[in-house]
Amino acid sequence: MKVDGRERLRVVLGACIGLLITAGLSEWLMPHGGGVPWLVAPLGASAVLVFGVPASPLAQPWAVVAGNAASALVGIACVHVLGAWPEVAAAVAVALAIGLMFLLRCLHPPGGAAALLMVLAGVKDWSFAAEPVLLNSCLMVAAGMVYNTLTGRRYPHPQGAMPPAAPVATPAPDPAGSLFSEADLDAVLARYNQVLDVPRDDLRDILNEAGLMASRRRITTLRCADVMSGDPKAVEWGTPLQDAWALLREHRIKALPVIDRARRVVGIVTLHDFMREASLDLHEDWPTRLRRLLTPSPLTHSTKPEVVGQIMTRQVRVVSADRPLAELVPLFAATGHHHIPVVGPEARLVGILTQSDLVAALARMDAL
Known part of the structure; x- marks a missing residue:
């Protein structure tokens, strides 16, 4: 030791x-x-x-x-x-x-x-x-x-009760910050069925601390490329609004990166952008306003937006595929971002990272 x-x-x-x-x-x-x-x-x-x-x-x-x-x-x-x-x-x-x-x-x-x-x-x-x-x-x-x-050591050291021979039927709620319940520990000790030279409370704290350290280590080794959604749906500056809206509805997504011919990100268009242009905050007759926005104008000159580039958000944050995932946790939490395009070599679009992707990755690590 x-x-x-x-x-x-x-x-x-x-x-x-x-x-x-x-x-x-x-x-x-x-x-x-x-x-x-x-x-x-x-x-x-x-x-x-x-x-x-x-x-x-x-x-x-x-x-x-x-x-x-x-x-x-x-x-x-x-x-x-x-x-x-x-x-x-x-x-x-x-x-x-x-x-x-x-x-x-x-x-x-x-x-x-x-x-x-x-x-x-x-x-x-x-x-x-x-x-x-x-x-x-x-x-x-x-x-x-x-x-x-x-000298700062507890003695006598309180010893927890030995685990019951029979499995516990209903686990008690996990203590805050604990990776497992008291019933989980009791069941494992009962199956182990050997004398341990470690008090039960210390064993629980050691296992919890080791689990937390392992979780922190795993999240520091993950990169955006490990959890992003690859081959994302994207549109170009000149994509008609009707086509972009159809992509959003068909694939049930909330954002589309806007790329140039070299697949470099030049903006992003979201459901919010469509709602803003159609004034959907005004509840009266909003289906008509949305339909009017999406219908192409037959004239050579139009007073309303016709293509994605006219309504997209130009200031878009992107991240590199090899960026540590841990660095994006505060970004999602503090800035209100829900979708972040991921770029690879030569800043070309290779994927998109969403809050759902991040939560799913964290949940998988907790389950390990």
């Missing part, structure tokens, strides 16, 4: 200080004599968890205290029952300790070492599980609470 130098130093100093406090207080509190050690070896492994991964379910106070003490009792019991067969006693002690820790919901890897230590040392005194094992564990937890809090 990669962490920076500051976090490494925090863990190293924490383990040193925690063991120093635990050892010093244990030696002071325990009665002298009798050859009873004031510190047990599994506490070294407990220190790694308490100070190195304080968010882990395996490092929480109940896991440390109950896991070590209960495992020590199991080891002592195996010495009493199977002491004549130390190899068997060692294996059985570790296995039973793991089973008991599962039962008590206090799984703690150093607990297995505590059970094994009792067998290897031939410990038969039941009080050994209290002093020094239980005492050591309590002092280690207390030191971890103080040190982790002072």
Whole structure:
């Protein structure tokens, strides 16, 4: 696991200080004599968890205290029952300790070492599980609470409830900004069916952050050419209004790029342009006004527009096909653009990008 130098130093100093406090207080509190050690070896492994991964379910106070003490009792019991067969006693002690820790919901890897230590040392005194094992564990937890809090780490770290064995029928609404629901996470954890050394809330936050970073990365790699509508319908300056209107209606589109003979964009004509010229904001008899606008004049000179070039919008924004799609999001959002022609080599028209194309691209990325 990669962490920076500051976090490494925090863990190293924490383990040193925690063991120093635990050892010093244990030696002071325990009665002298009798050859009873004031510190047990599994506490070294407990220190790694308490100070190195304080968010882990395996490092929480109940896991440390109950896991070590209960495992020590199991080891002592195996010495009493199977002491004549130390190899068997060692294996059985570790296995039973793991089973008991599962039962008590206090799984703690150093607990297995505590059970094994009792067998290897031939410990038969039941009080050994209290002093020094239980005492050591309590002092280690207390030191971890103080040190982790002072250095900006939550300890104890709240642990989410384990996922139910049965799938959840109705997912709860997703929290704001979440890529998945709590029910989704519960269902996946239930199928995974393994002990995770990561608390549920941290796992959820990590997955959400990774998903958001992936979405941001995908949108930065997309180009206009990836999502634009290719081979767009277009008209020329001299295209009759009737023909342009027919294209708009036939293909159910709202804008047509206006191009010259080299397919360079010289303007754009939209439904709004037709409505403006036909004064469709005046509701009375608007079909007649629209029909009059679209009907070609039989005269050589006309007082109304006859071709696209006379009503088109000349100031048209275009974008290159290789422009990053992310740069167009604020353009659509802030400027009111709904259609943007896309140009390729030599500024020739190659496609058109609409708000619908942009929304569809974002929706596909969210679904990945």
